Amino acid sequence: MFEQFKEWYDNRHEYAKKWKERTGGKVLGTFCTYVPEEILYAADILPVRILGSHEPQDVSEPHIFAMFCPFCRDCLAQGLKGRYDYLDGITIAQSCLHIRQTFTSWDLHIPVDFRYYLPHPMHVQSPQAIPYLTEELKVFKKAIEEWTGKEISNDDLNRGIEIMNKNRRLLQQVYELRKKPNPPLTGLEAMLMVVSSQMTDKREHNKALEELLQKLPSRSLDESGERLMILGSEDDDTEFVAMVEDLGARIVIDEHCTGTRYFYEEVNTNGDALASIAERYVNRVPCPSKDWPERTRLDHIIKLAKEYDVQGVIVMQMKFCDPHELDTPAIKEALENDVGIPTIFLEFDVTVPIGQFKTRVEAFLEIIREEDLF
Numbered sequence: 001m002f003e004q005f006k007e008w009y010d011n012r013h014e015y016a017k018k019w020k021e022r023t024g025g026k027v028l029g030t031f032c033t034y035v036p037e038e039i040l041y042a043a044d045i046l047p048v049r050i051l052g053s054h055e056p057q058d059v060s061e062p063h064i065f066a067m068f069c070p071f072c073r074d075c076l077a078q079g080l081k082g083r084y085d086y087l088d089g090i091t092i093a094q095s096c097l098h099i100r101q102t103f104t105s106w107d108l109h110i111p112v113d114f115r116y117y118l119p120h121p122m123h124v125q126s127p128q129a130i131p132y133l134t135e136e137l138k139v140f141k142k143a144i145e146e147w148t149g150k151e152i153s154n155d156d157l158n159r160g161i162e163i164m165n166k167n168r169r170l171l172q173q174v175y176e177l178r179k180k181p182n183p184p185l186t187g188l189e190a191m192l193m194v195v196s197s198q199m200t201d202k203r204e205h206n207k208a209l210e211e212l213l214q215k216l217p218s219r220s221l222d223e224s225g226e227r228l229m230i231l232g233s234e235d236d237d238t239e240f241v242a243m244v245e246d247l248g249a250r251i252v253i254d255e256h257c258t259g260t261r262y263f264y265e266e267v268n269t270n271g272d273a274l275a276s277i278a279e280r281y282v283n284r285v286p287c288p289s290k291d292w293p294e295r296t297r298l299d300h301i302i303k304l305a306k307e308y309d310v311q312g313v314i315v316m317q318m319k320f321c322d323p324h325e326l327d328t329p330a331i332k333e334a335l336e337n338d339v340g341i342p343t344i345f346l347e348f349d350v351t352v353p354i355g356q357f358k359t360r361v362e363a364f365l366e367i368i369r370e371e372d373l374f
């Protein structure tokens, strides 16, 4: 049922190359989750999220300090190795400084036809954030129009919004099924589904989701064990998720930037298109780099944990990721002390094999099992 999503995930570069051949369109690499893909779909551009490969590498060292997060170095390594050589351009909307360095180094050392830095507000809790971003989106739209030589009409923008919203809605419908006592999909399948949405044409992805939703509600998997949540920054660590689920647990929900933080919340379709897009990207569940002065993400995490009846949380910390590391103590305290959900903190680095986590996750599952006895 999930073979198509795995195929897209595994063969992302071949997919994008074939998409180009088939459509004659442009492919734009995006960093992080704040790039307004609605405008790219409106311009018939394929947005492709730039992600790492989880392999050790030694090519990014001259360009990014070793104390920057391994994810942003892994992403740059993919560019330096030529794996994204089909990209016509790259763009970033400001999120954290580490990934911005990836964008800057990519821009300096890897030739592309178009590059765009979108100054997305960091102080998203400011009343000025939406009007500010709306103006920035106008400039971004103009730059895209000049690059493609084609004007983007209001109808185009509404079409782009609908493509993105439909994908969000369908993913949400699948996620709703994960609330069931015995969810009909594994955490690994959910991860392949959501991450593949970020590297394929969403119109194709939507079709695959619609077909999936016809069959999935009646699917029955073997009874699963402990219901877990994973949370953190970027996480498409399929090997780790498979390992956790092989130990008998089931990951039923996530709160990270290649999962729910990417697709939660639709764009309002009633108002001015660009203002509505700005509103969505300012009001969405924030990356911790933008979640201040109030820490709003905590309530959202607790709400998810309750809705999905979570028994334990794995905090997946990317090594050297300052924004997330700053949030971790507050998250652990809120989960453990306020709602009594145990957590485990694991520090990830692409150069460290995940096998070392097995014993720690086993011990964590034992704690949950013992707590369930009382």
Ligand code: SF4
Residues within 6 Å of the ligand: 069, 071, 072, 096, 097, 098, 099, 233, 234, 318, 320, 321, 322, 323, 324
């Ligand atoms: S938010 Fe964290 S994991 Fe993501 S790019 Fe920034 S430092 Fe790396």
